[in-house]
Amino acid sequence: MPWARRQRSLKRFRAVREVSRYPVILKVSATQDYVAIARGVVTFAEAIAINSVAWEKVFPKKKSPLAKLEARLKRDTGAGGGEAVFPQGSSVL
Numbered sequence: 001m002p003w004a005r006r007q008r009s010l011k012r013f014r015a016v017r018e019v020s021r022y023p024v025i026l027k028v029s030a031t032q033d034y035v036a037i038a039r040g041v042v043t044f045a046e047a048i049a050i051n052s053v054a055w056e057k058v059f060p061k062k063k064s065p066l067a068k069l070e071a072r073l074k075r076d077t078g079a080g081g082g083e084a085v086f087p088q089g090s091s092v093l
Contacts, residue, residue, distance in 0.1 A: 006033070010040045017044050025049055030057065 017024045023046035028034045030053045038048050055064040 006037065006040070010037070013041060014044055023047070027051055030054065 013024070013026055025047045026037070026041055026045045027049045028037050029051050034048070034050060038045075041048065055062075055066075
C-alpha cells in the first residue's frame with residue numbers, strides 16, 4: 001500500500017476510533033505491510049487482526065480447493081484461515 005494511501009487509511013481509522021464507544025479492531029491482510037500499519041495504530045487501536053492468508057503463501061505446491069471456482073469466475077478467491085493454516089500461516093507472518 002503506498003504511503004499516502006496508508007496515511008489516509010490511518011486517518012480514517014483514527015476518526016472512527018474517536019467517535020466509537022466500542023473497541024475498534026483493525027483488520028489487515030497478510031499481504032499488506034501490516035507491521036508498518038500496526039506501528040501507525042499502536043496508540044489508538046485496541047487490537048489488530050490479520051485476515052486470511054492467501055492460499056499460495058501457505059501451501060505453494062498445493063492446488064487451492066477453490067481452483068475450479070476461481071477459473072470459472074476468472075479471479076482469485078482462495079485463502080485459508082483458522083486452524084487449517086495456523087502452523088504454516090504463522091510462519092509466513
